[in-house]
Amino acid sequence: MxxxxxxxxxxxxxxxxxxxxxxxxxxxxxxxxxxxxxxxxxPYTYAPLGGAALPAQGxxxxxxxxxxxxxxxxxxxxxxxxxxxxxxxxxxxxxxxxxxxxxxxxxxxxxxxxxxxxxxxxxxxxxxxxxxxxxxxxxxxxxxxxSAESEHLPDATGTASTTTPYRDVVLGLDLKSPDDGMIEFAFDAAVRRSAALRVIHSWTLPPYYYGYGGALDPEFDAQVAAVAKRRLAGTLQPWREKFPGVRVTELAVTGGAGTRLVEASRDAALVVVGRKSRRGLVGSHIGPVTHGVLHHASAPVAVVPHD
CATH class of the missing domain: 3.40.50.620 (HUPs)
Incomplete structure (x- = not known):
């Protein structure tokens, strides 16, 4: 190849x-x-239209x-x-x-x-x-x-520029199945741009975790958030060591993953998401989070297939 x-x-x-x-x-x-x-x-049938020249015969x-x-x-x-x-x-x-x-x-x-x-x-x-x-x-x-200017931060006057630093590369990471190829793609993209990497993991809890009035117990919420942050940090630690020059921001937040990534795309150079390489009876599928990001993200979106 x-x-x-x-x-x-x-x-x-x-x-x-x-x-x-x-x-x-x-x-x-x-x-x-x-x-x-x-x-x-x-096969086509051609006729003159508005005086336009016809292609050569054959x-x-x-x-x-x-x-x-x-x-x-x-x-x-x-x-x-x-x-x-x-x-x-x-x-x-x-x-x-x-x-x-x-x-x-x-x-x-x-x-x-x-x-x-x-x-x-x-x-x-x-x-x-x-x-x-x-x-x-x-x-x-x-x-x-x-455009090239879209990937960069505006200059001190707020004018679009290609000489200013790149905006962040954003990685949407599912901790249930973090894929090495997807993580490496995002780190590599950040390295090549001398950009920061913003890694977002988000989750939503089933309705039965919420009490009357739809409120979540603050103590329980804090416990779930702490566990997610530890898992995210542990998943990324080997990659921080492999790419020591990349400044990484880890965000473990509640809410729909697609919505969080679309929000992050507004000031990103690139958004990296995954797609499981599985085939169903009617062919391959993109997945709801990636599908939503593709339809609504402001920045270019890289879709990395993985097992």
């Missing part, structure tokens, strides 16, 4: 933002960037358009990012299997996600959801409008 960062490109604003994010990630990892466009040949317009998208994106990214190594691939296949195959050939796959803005979050396309649910390697989803 040749190591690279791969971006799926279809010419939409979100895929172009994803390609630019992937270019920056490739430079951080000192890896080449691979741009992939998938197309599936179908030429597939979808393929010609894909070639143009790859060429123009490659030119733009090369001009924008000094030292970036780029290769392009056209695949005569449906998008989902083509992108899953591309993911297997690289370190991370980056895809665009259609952001609706405000509290409505992301409207993920079926392709992105299908790839996230089935990929065996990390997949990062990036919304349209994401």
């Amino acid at each position: 040749s190591r690279n960062v791969t971006a799926g490109l279809d010419g939409t604003p979100e895929s172009l933002a994803a390609a630019d994010w992937a270019a920056r990630e490739a430079l951080l990892r000192d890896l080449p960037l691979r741009l992939v466009h998938a197309w599936k040949w179908q 030429e597939d317009p979808e393929r010609a358009w894909g070639e143009r998208v790859l060429r123009e994106a490659g030119t733009t990214l090369t001009r924008r990012h000094d030292g970036l190594r780029i290769s392009t691939s056209e695949v005569a296949e449906e998008a989902v299997p083509a992108l899953l195959a591309a993911a297997e050939q690289g370190d991370v796959l980056v895809l665009g996600s259609r952001g609706l803005g405000g509290v409505t979050g992301f409207l993920l396309g079926s392709v992105a959801l299908a790839v996230v649910a089935r990929a065996d390697r990390p997949v990062v989803l990036v919304r349209a409008g994401e």
